[in-house]
Amino acid sequence: MVTLPPRLVQALERFNSAHPWDHNAHYHAWILRQVPRRFGRALDVGCGSGDLARLLATRASEVHGIDSDPEIVERAREATPAGAPVTFAVADALGEGPDGSYDVITCVAVLHHLPLDEALAHFRRRLAPGGTLVVVGLARTETLVDQLLGLASVPANVLVGWVKNRGRTAPRPVSMTAVTRSAEEGFGDIVREARRVLPGVRLRRRLFWRYTLVWRRTSDDLVID
Numbered sequence: 001m002v003t004l005p006p007r008l009v010q011a012l013e014r015f016n017s018a019h020p021w022d023h024n025a026h027y028h029a030w031i032l033r034q035v036p037r038r039f040g041r042a043l044d045v046g047c048g049s050g051d052l053a054r055l056l057a058t059r060a061s062e063v064h065g066i067d068s069d070p071e072i073v074e075r076a077r078e079a080t081p082a083g084a085p086v087t088f089a090v091a092d093a094l095g096e097g098p099d100g101s102y103d104v105i106t107c108v109a110v111l112h113h114l115p116l117d118e119a120l121a122h123f124r125r126r127l128a129p130g131g132t133l134v135v136v137g138l139a140r141t142e143t144l145v146d147q148l149l150g151l152a153s154v155p156a157n158v159l160v161g162w163v164k165n166r167g168r169t170a171p172r173p174v175s176m177t178a179v180t181r182s183a184e185e186g187f188g189d190i191v192r193e194a195r196r197v198l199p200g201v202r203l204r205r206r207l208f209w210r211y212t213l214v215w216r217r218t219s220d221d222l223v224i225d
Ligand SMILES: C[S@@+](CC[C@H](N)C(=O)[O-])C[C@H]1O[C@@H](n2cnc3c(N)ncnc32)[C@H](O)[C@@H]1O
Pocket: 024, 025, 045, 046, 047, 048, 049, 066, 067, 068, 069, 072, 091, 092, 093, 094, 107, 108, 109, 110, 113, 114, 175, 176, 178, 179, 180, 181
């Protein structure tokens, strides 16, 4: 077993609080590459301070960000210029939310807050035929591969934090004030469940304690309830 020694974990935490950077936002550019250049409607589930929703709005005609935390939804609204095609609502990820289906659904660092099978089935139902689901998620460290990737993420984390903050100390970005929790499911469980609910789904372990999931709903996909 390769576990991070507690002293290394503490040193990393100290470094990250002095030179904070958003590990979720690190994947925003990658998310944009998974979706069409222009699309109609997008839903960002668990939108936090709305950074991704505002980015999606540069490509979409309409973006809805939903989050169950009223305080972070307020921050998202404050940071959004008037006239941007983005709305934010306090809503549960698995609730009905705004009417209609979506061409793009994104869900970043939120899936482990939700019942996995229910959430994936819900996203499948809300996706329009031809639409794309993009998830950046967190999984529990279980296997040697998880551990090695976690270990490799440590120096990479320090390098990115140092470069992004130009070596200076900085306050936490607003996005990092959103509610967090630890992941309970391992990557293997997530892969199994995702393959069951979303045929043809692609998942990959990533650096910085994240995995990614991409699924495109085909036009002949039959929704199972
Ligand atoms: C770690 S934050 C990620 C926020 C944002 N997606 C980002 O990348 O910065 C997790 C977010 O999920 C939200 N959340 C947790 N459970 C939720 C639920 N059942 N419905 C909607 N949002 C939820 C939290 O309020 C929090 O803003």
